[in-house]
Amino acid sequence: MIKKRRSSAWYGKHDKDGFIHRSWMKNQGFPDHAFDGRPVIGICNTWSELTPCNSGLRDLAEGVKRGVWEAGGFPVEFPVMSLGETQMKPTAMLFRNLLAMDVEESIRAYGIDGVVLLGGCDKTTPGQLMGAASVDLPTIVVSSGPMLNGKWKGKDIGSGTDVWKFSEAVRAGEMTLQDFMNAESGMSRSKGVCMTMGTASTMASVVEAMGMSLPTNAALPAVDSRRMALAHLTGKRIVEMVDEDIKPSDIMTREAFENAILANAAVGGSTNAVVHLLAMAGRVGVDLALDDFELGSEIPLLVNCMPSGKYLMEDFCYAGGMPVVLSKLAKHGHLRSTKTVLGGDIHAYADGAECYNDDVIQSFDSPVKPAAGLRVLRGNLAPRGAIIKPSAASDHLLEHEGEAYVFDSIEDMKANIDRDDLPVTADSILVLKGCGPKGYPGMPEVGNMPIPRRLITQGIKDMIRISDARMSGTAFGTVILHVSPEAQAGGPLALVKTGDRIRVSTSTGALELLISDTEMDARRASWQPDEPHYTRGYAKMYVDHVLQADKGADLDFLVGKDTRLVTRESH
Ligand SMILES: CC[C@@](C)(O)[C@@H](O)C(=O)O
Numbered sequence: 001m002i003k004k005r006r007s008s009a010w011y012g013k014h015d016k017d018g019f020i021h022r023s024w025m026k027n028q029g030f031p032d033h034a035f036d037g038r039p040v041i042g043i044c045n046t047w048s049e050l051t052p053c054n055s056g057l058r059d060l061a062e063g064v065k066r067g068v069w070e071a072g073g074f075p076v077e078f079p080v081m082s083l084g085e086t087q088m089k090p091t092a093m094l095f096r097n098l099l100a101m102d103v104e105e106s107i108r109a110y111g112i113d114g115v116v117l118l119g120g121c122d123k124t125t126p127g128q129l130m131g132a133a134s135v136d137l138p139t140i141v142v143s144s145g146p147m148l149n150g151k152w153k154g155k156d157i158g159s160g161t162d163v164w165k166f167s168e169a170v171r172a173g174e175m176t177l178q179d180f181m182n183a184e185s186g187m188s189r190s191k192g193v194c195m196t197m198g199t200a201s202t203m204a205s206v207v208e209a210m211g212m213s214l215p216t217n218a219a220l221p222a223v224d225s226r227r228m229a230l231a232h233l234t235g236k237r238i239v240e241m242v243d244e245d246i247k248p249s250d251i252m253t254r255e256a257f258e259n260a261i262l263a264n265a266a267v268g269g270s271t272n273a274v275v276h277l278l279a280m281a282g283r284v285g286v287d288l289a290l291d292d293f294e295l296g297s298e299i300p301l302l303v304n305c306m307p308s309g310k311y312l313m314e315d316f317c318y319a320g321g322m323p324v325v326l327s328k329l330a331k332h333g334h335l336r337s338t339k340t341v342l343g344g345d346i347h348a349y350a351d352g353a354e355c356y357n358d359d360v361i362q363s364f365d366s367p368v369k370p371a372a373g374l375r376v377l378r379g380n381l382a383p384r385g386a387i388i389k390p391s392a393a394s395d396h397l398l399e400h401e402g403e404a405y406v407f408d409s410i411e412d413m414k415a416n417i418d419r420d421d422l423p424v425t426a427d428s429i430l431v432l433k434g435c436g437p438k439g440y441p442g443m444p445e446v447g448n449m450p451i452p453r454r455l456i457t458q459g460i461k462d463m464i465r466i467s468d469a470r471m472s473g474t475a476f477g478t479v480i481l482h483v484s485p486e487a488q489a490g491g492p493l494a495l496v497k498t499g500d501r502i503r504v505s506t507s508t509g510a511l512e513l514l515i516s517d518t519e520m521d522a523r524r525a526s527w528q529p530d531e532p533h534y535t536r537g538y539a540k541m542y543v544d545h546v547l548q549a550d551k552g553a554d555l556d557f558l559v560g561k562d563t564r565l566v567t568r569e570s571h
Helices: 016-026 057-070 092-109 124-133 161-171 177-187 199-210 225-244 254-267 272-284 290-296 313-319 322-331 410-416 517-525 537-545
Strands: 040-045 074-079 114-119 139-143 150-152 155-157 375-379 382-388 399-407 429-432 464-467 501-505 510-513
Touching: 040 057, 040 092, 040 225, 057 074, 057 114, 057 225, 092 124, 092 272, 092 537, 114 124, 114 225, 124 139, 124 199, 124 272, 139 199, 139 225, 150 177, 155 177, 161 177, 199 254, 199 272, 199 322, 254 272, 254 290, 254 322, 272 290, 290 375, 290 382, 399 410, 399 464, 429 501, 464 501
Parallel strands: 040 074, 040 114, 114 139, 375 510, 399 429, 429 464
Antiparallel strands: 150 155, 375 382, 399 501, 501 510
């Protein structure tokens, strides 16, 4: 017998409970020595054919198992809910916290000592980490990895980013519907997540910057054999980590979250990282606030990937990937010291990293864009904040005052956006209500509303859009998101009327509805929330308990952790 482990409370007992735990597991052909006290490693898998981004995780699980066996551990794979943002209605975000509950309770209830999280699609990474952090066993992430570069008509095309471009081109009459449909197959040529710097690759990048995965995990393409090797090495490492007792709470420190914010700015990462990092921080008890994201605002955009730049994740990988970004951040004093899954400091991920393509990963002195990180906006329209991604926005709209055109719901927007008589100009500000966590529900990626047809046919490509929704990490435009409190929770967004003037200043961080306080109070007095869409089940629980976007949209009762061992047996 090696050292007494958590799993020994299942497999090390010599009574009827130990018999039950071991004997039933042996029906899968595991030999006696699998239960000799070696570390039991749970492989928490979000593989699903309905989550195409994660469809390669079955293979990667086998890679992790090889490494676990090699290091003297006992690997056991288990499924958890899988969330495919491209497939789920109303949005996978509605279920991120449900996945987190599934992960948390699975880890807690089973006899495992350490966990490898296999995720990829946007919500699977944060959902798994939130759940794992609330139990706090040694944990490492292995991501799906991005798809190969999209290819169509001899050009590279990027997941999401080119969907938005193509669909606007069809609406503007610049692309045929047949061409639009033909591009589908070229865009998704292999297993893996979006190969733009969408939310999936953003989350993998920030997780690497936090030290929660092995180095190079974020950018290796899903089908690159080196990803299988990385899974193998992760399996080996998690066994050692159990012995070293390195837990998420040792790694996911305040400094690690700051590194995530800084890295997110440098890679031009998704706005969705904000709600996910806030929710993850809430689980480990790190006091991260929306304003902390301003930390990244002066960091230049180094990674020239869509949607803020022009390349794709495969190019980013071949240019050196995250270790290069971390080394550039370190060189300019923007990488905090913090422990990683390897047991050393995050600076070790950066040491010796070489950049193989200076156009794909640019320098601090000559970046893709200066001061590219997310900005937090506040004012009487968003008392608890809103965010904008300047690197994906139009410079001329970053300081702007204009007249609001309001859509009261997503249905209203869809029914009217293409009306030929829609009273909007390029200076108008489109406002969409009812798309926050409680409103839709689930805070979908609809904030980057299409440009009204009458403007797009005049060649207008961007205008200010404001909502309580999120937007795809692959999207672009001058889009103000995550307005808190949301309309459905009675935030001032609910009170905006068509014709009101709104002022946006990205430089001073202001978002103001230019009406008097008296007028605001009068409108509030007659405001009623919409009837809830769901009156039972998980969605009802979600709506009753979800926190606002500025707090990460976790459920109020899931914040924090409980690391106690469950002592009561099932028989
Ligand atoms: C279409 C792109 C998606 C589904 O990945 C999106 O969720 C993102 O934020 O990147």
